[in-house]
Amino acid sequence: MTLPISGCGFGASSESGSGSSVTAGKNVEPKKTSYPLTMENCGRKVTFAGPPKRVLIMNGASVGEVQTYVLLGLQSHILANAQRVTISDDPKMVAEVAKLPTGGAEWNKNFDVPAENVLELKPDLVVSTWSGSFNAKSGFATRDQLAESGINSYVNPVGCAYGATDPSAEDQAVYDRQSIESTFDFITQTGVIFDEQRKAADLVAELRGRIAAVEDRVKGKERKKVLLAYPGMAMMSTNELPAVFSGGVYDDIIEKAGGENAFSSDKPNPELTSNLNAEALASADVDVLVIGLSDPSEKSKVKQLADQLFKKYPQWDASKSRTYTAISDGAFIGPANAYAVEKIADAAHPQ
Numbered sequence: 001m002t003l004p005i006s007g008c009g010f011g012a013s014s015e016s017g018s019g020s021s022v023t024a025g026k027n028v029e030p031k032k033t034s035y036p037l038t039m040e041n042c043g044r045k046v047t048f049a050g051p052p053k054r055v056l057i058m059n060g061a062s063v064g065e066v067q068t069y070v071l072l073g074l075q076s077h078i079l080a081n082a083q084r085v086t087i088s089d090d091p092k093m094v095a096e097v098a099k100l101p102t103g104g105a106e107w108n109k110n111f112d113v114p115a116e117n118v119l120e121l122k123p124d125l126v127v128s129t130w131s132g133s134f135n136a137k138s139g140f141a142t143r144d145q146l147a148e149s150g151i152n153s154y155v156n157p158v159g160c161a162y163g164a165t166d167p168s169a170e171d172q173a174v175y176d177r178q179s180i181e182s183t184f185d186f187i188t189q190t191g192v193i194f195d196e197q198r199k200a201a202d203l204v205a206e207l208r209g210r211i212a213a214v215e216d217r218v219k220g221k222e223r224k225k226v227l228l229a230y231p232g233m234a235m236m237s238t239n240e241l242p243a244v245f246s247g248g249v250y251d252d253i254i255e256k257a258g259g260e261n262a263f264s265s266d267k268p269n270p271e272l273t274s275n276l277n278a279e280a281l282a283s284a285d286v287d288v289l290v291i292g293l294s295d296p297s298e299k300s301k302v303k304q305l306a307d308q309l310f311k312k313y314p315q316w317d318a319s320k321s322r323t324y325t326a327i328s329d330g331a332f333i334g335p336a337n338a339y340a341v342e343k344i345a346d347a348a349h350p351q
Helices: 064-071 093-098 115-121 143-148 169-176 180-193 197-218 231-236 248-256 278-283 296-312 317-321 337-348
Strands: 021-023 026-028 037-041 044-048 055-057 078-081 125-128 152-155 224-230 259-261 288-292 324-327
Touching: 037 152, 037 180, 044 152, 055 064, 064 078, 064 093, 064 180, 115 143, 143 152, 180 197, 180 248, 180 337, 197 248, 197 337, 224 231, 224 248, 224 337, 231 288, 231 296, 248 259, 248 337, 259 337, 288 296, 288 317, 288 337, 296 317, 296 324, 324 337
Parallel strands: 055 078, 055 125, 125 152, 224 259, 224 288, 288 324
Antiparallel strands: 021 026, 037 044
């Protein structure tokens, strides 16, 4: 069976009959996965003889992939996890990920598992959030090398273009239009791979329901200007400013919470932080400050971090009203998106 779902939204049942979840607003009972299963991923065909049993999850500066595995109950399939969850908007996630094996996987200077370590572990599947985790120039095993050793590889479809030397127009378009839907696509595709389509459909339905409830609550209300800033990532800026995120999933989260990004963009804008200057930040319209937490030590300092920015930028409306909240991993593609939407909405439109 071949499923051509290389990053396209995968919701309604496919021609092969192994699709899942929602068609025309009605629940459709997911069908069981038929093996061998061949999926198209970043322009490559990946064939699974059965559900993978020895999965290595690469770091990729992401946590969304491992969190999806945890929420789908796939912990027993994980051989080694390199995604480190030290702080999360999901109150149970830090403890759950801490239970997972690491397989002794060590990061190299590029902050992921080097080629020799991957090959020594002998996984049957290597999962990454982006194509850069398979770049030989960074010391990683390529997808061809893994295939030669009988190891499957899979990139979260939204990240196929990210880190690729020559991404296809289709993969680039998927990256450019990333949103919370990208989270749902990965959950759904993971459910297909492991024949856990019912669990995947239920998880997506739960997350959609939570977000829809927020959208209903804020419908018709004036959209607030929201600044998403991570003070702990100031090293990303040449001006020692907090890291500021816009476009893609960041804007989608803020919009569903009844807001508008203070630096909105029609597609992901990873260069915003490095190009941002103090004058632009000072002159931004900010009704709600969202403090991004990147380290557990920051959890007890949220008020302090907010106060520092309010003092530095007293002209913001958020500074005058002292309107702020804090999120962590919910800002990035992954199942914690629903928590971020809820928290931002509570600050922007308190009940």
